Amino acid sequence: MSKELLGALDTLEREKGVKKDIVIEALEAALASAYKRNYNQAQNVEVNFDDKKGDIHVYAVKKVVEEVYDPRLEVTLADATAINRGYEIGDDIKFEVTPKSFGRIAAQTAKQVIMQRVREAERSLIFDQYSQYENEVITGEVEREDHRFVYVNLGNVEAVMGSQDQMANETYRMHDRIKVYVTRVENAAKGPQVFVSRTDPGLLKRLFEEEVPEIYDGTVEIMSIAREAGDRAKVAVRSNNADVDPVGTSVGPRGQRVQAIVSQLGGENMDIVEWTDDDAQFIANALNPAEVIDVIFDENNERAATVIVPDYQLSLAIGKRGQNARLAAKLTGFKIDIKSESEAEQSLESAAQPAVEAADSEADQTDVAAEAAGTDGVESTLNAPSADETETSAAENTDE
The missing domain is CATH 3.30.1480.10 (NusA, N-terminal domain)
Incomplete structure (x- = not known):
């Protein structure tokens, strides 16, 4: 022994x-x-x-x-x-x-x-x-599924993917090989527990790094991501090299680069927009593909803005079920209120109308006061004794 x-x-x-x-x-x-x-x-x-x-x-x-x-x-x-x-x-x-x-x-x-x-x-x-793989993408094999999780075999450990981390447009079957994003690793009492996701914006960022060399080496930088997984996403990029177009580089020749990412995410639509320090321009870019006429910031809330768009592009700017406006707000961090050009003009006219009415009212009050002053003067003249009457009254008083 x-x-x-x-x-x-x-x-x-x-x-x-x-x-x-x-x-x-x-x-x-x-x-x-x-x-x-x-x-x-x-x-x-x-x-x-x-x-x-x-x-x-x-x-x-x-x-x-x-x-x-x-x-x-x-x-x-x-x-x-x-x-x-x-x-x-x-x-x-x-x-x-x-x-x-x-x-x-x-x-x-x-x-x-x-x-x-x-x-x-x-x-x-x-x-x-696996704690080293936290916030990274790893390929695993779907093992099984229950009412709470999809279980993904990563090799030495079985990771779990909760319902909120599963894409609505995807069906997970046994032995499917999928790319997942490791959100966290916990050292639980029953052993290490790895949590993975297909909906986290971090997955989209890592996929762009895999497909776009300029993003991987830092020439082009992803500044923010807004995503409704499986449906649509907006990605704001900027270039650290004046000679490199961040949007064109990310999209790739004939859209090949972004299309490769779309394919891996079950057809999720992508809007790549340019990030800029100018908040007004950034908000306008974020509402792509809609055209923006003006961006007006709220004086009482520095993170709120009203965006004016042409009448015929109002529905495009808002998007289906408000999705385009919602994603633009997430991407920029601003509360965005979208108005058509005619609606904005009506709002200005409505705001101006009380001022005109107030001016007219003030003028009417001035006229009434002037008329009142004139009437009092006439009555005073009519009621005042004449010079002859005054002299006669004085003579009578003398005789007496």
């Missing part, structure tokens, strides 16, 4: 990468626990594994005391000095208590410890391996 155990430890270290010292330490602890459990011993038991010969020795550790109260834990000074004169009160002495029948228990315990360490090592290796 000892030679077999040593061989197993060497194989474990060589093939699984599990250090022999770690296994031996775990084995000694497990054997001590097994000895206490099977032989009803106290907690003062130590197990020593000889990594040269493979022998196992069990020791009971006892403390040297003047008077013994528990012979399982203590030994008298007289008994201790009989073994070695150098022992003193308070010293610990190891007594070998290895049972002859302990070999079977040791073998069973060793097997359990080694299997446990193998599982832990495999879990650790898988976690270390």
